[in-house]
Amino acid sequence: MDAIRVRGLRKAYGDNVAVDGVDLDVAHGEVFALLGPNGAGKTTTVEILEGYRRRDAGEVSVLGSDPAAHGLRDRVGIVLQGTGEFDELTVGEVVRHFARFYPAADDPAAVIERVGLADKVRARTHTLSGGQKRRLDVALGIIGRPELLFLDEPTTGFDPEARREFWQLIRDLRASGTTIVLTTHYLEEAEALADRVGVIARGRLIAVDTPRSLGRRDSALATVSWRTPEGAWERTRSATPTAVVTDLATRFAGEVPGLTVTRPTLEDVYLEMIGDH
Numbered sequence: 001m002d003a004i005r006v007r008g009l010r011k012a013y014g015d016n017v018a019v020d021g022v023d024l025d026v027a028h029g030e031v032f033a034l035l036g037p038n039g040a041g042k043t044t045t046v047e048i049l050e051g052y053r054r055r056d057a058g059e060v061s062v063l064g065s066d067p068a069a070h071g072l073r074d075r076v077g078i079v080l081q082g083t084g085e086f087d088e089l090t091v092g093e094v095v096r097h098f099a100r101f102y103p104a105a106d107d108p109a110a111v112i113e114r115v116g117l118a119d120k121v122r123a124r125t126h127t128l129s130g131g132q133k134r135r136l137d138v139a140l141g142i143i144g145r146p147e148l149l150f151l152d153e154p155t156t157g158f159d160p161e162a163r164r165e166f167w168q169l170i171r172d173l174r175a176s177g178t179t180i181v182l183t184t185h186y187l188e189e190a191e192a193l194a195d196r197v198g199v200i201a202r203g204r205l206i207a208v209d210t211p212r213s214l215g216r217r218d219s220a221l222a223t224v225s226w227r228t229p230e231g232a233w234e235r236t237r238s239a240t241p242t243a244v245v246t247d248l249a250t251r252f253a254g255e256v257p258g259l260t261v262t263r264p265t266l267e268d269v270y271l272e273m274i275g276d277h
């Protein structure tokens with residue numbers, strides 16, 4: 001059985017239909033990224049799966065139960081969009097405090113180390129930087145050793161190095177069997193982490209695929225570009241870029257100036273996809 005199974009999920013706020021008939025399956029051990037523009041319905045969907053929000057219609061099963069009916073607190077970890085502040089408490093106190101809520105909590109010191117806050121154990125949470133607060137949120141999400149972890153825009157405000165460290169943390173969790181559902185606006189993050197991505201636009205799931213194959217990206221035409229002897233840039237789109245490059249190499253009798261061969265990025269296909277909706 002899948003970790004998550006959703007059929008015909010619907011949620012409206014007054015006249016505003018935020019989630020409009022979403023079907024979704026997430027396998028055990030999978031990392032699934034939900035992409036979509038602001039207001040597309042990602043957070044609403046995820047909050048329904050977490051049991052934080054009630055749905056208007058549809059079937060939802062999370063780890064075999066309906067999140068609206070059953071507490072899954074011990075088995076599910078949740079990182080909401082931006083909290084990370086606990087008044088005068090220190091990082092160590094907050095993580096130790098949350099650890100007490102779980103029957104099989106991880107070691108607080110080890111978790112703090114894993115999220116890269118070891119040198120902030122004694123810092124009061126309100127003194128942390130934005131990115132450090134998000135790291136604390138992540139620590140609280142994983143302290144209970146969840147089977148399933150929800151992360152809503154987990155790396156917003158992270159510097160590039162912190163983002164890479166966070167990606168490694170997610171890979172470690174995946175390797176230990178944790179199922180992960182994350183929302184993100186960073187396409188390279190989805191590409192780096194996700195087994196599959198789902199694109200939500202206006203409350204509908206318009207595509208689900210691997211990052212490599214989304215929008216038939218893997219079979220899209222390649223763009224070959226190079227510089228002519230006169231110094232102008234030339235480019236051509238081709239299904240057989242190797243032949244184009246071979247031909248250029250012959251023509252230039254060796255090195256082709258400024259040669260690049262590119263295919264559409266995940267961001268390219270994503271933008272094209274949501275532009276149509």
Ligand SMILES: Nc1ncnc2c1ncn2[C@@H]1O[C@H](COP(=O)(O)OP(=O)(O)OP(=O)(O)O)[C@@H](O)[C@H]1O
Pocket residue numbers: 013016017018036037038039040041042043044045
């Ligand atoms: N508590 C609420 N009350 C009323 N409307 C809401 C509420 N929460 C969300 N909405 C509306 O539902 C729609 C979907 O919002 P949601 O937060 O799910 O989008 P999102 O895809 O997570 O966006 P973002 O990328 O900006 O986080 C939006 O039109 C939003 O205004």
